[in-house]
Amino acid sequence: QVQLVESGGGLVQAGGSLRLSCVASGGTFSSYAMGWFRQAPGKEREFVAAISRFALSTWYADSVKGRFTISRDNVKNTVYLQMTSQKPEDTAVYYCAASANRGARSASEYPYWGQGTQVTVSS
Secondary structure, three states: OOEEEEEOOEEEEOOOOEEEEEEEEOOOHHHOEEEEEEEOOOOOOEEEEEEOOOOOOEEEOOOOOOOEEEEEEOOOOEEEEEEOOOOHHHOEEEEEEEEOOOOOOOHHHOOEEOOOEEEEEEO
């Protein structure tokens, strides 16, 4: 079983940057592909980005492509989401998750989830 804890959320102005972190414990971190999802009030949880076990492949939602970067450090058991050029539409609770499937874009493919961290982008 894997436990995930996100951090780094907060308030940022449009055009600004924020870096989210997610620390994993209780499992072999490098055995899992990792993903980031976000959910705004009244909206469905949506895929943001994913990264393969050894970071050879990454995947992004079209809405964040070119602005967000997912990365991981298998020594620190941590996955990151670097967000730049942020827009008010990026406001949401951001969740990290672990999956056995590389490139998974559906929340149902991720059995392990963090508690979420709030990101608010002001205009």
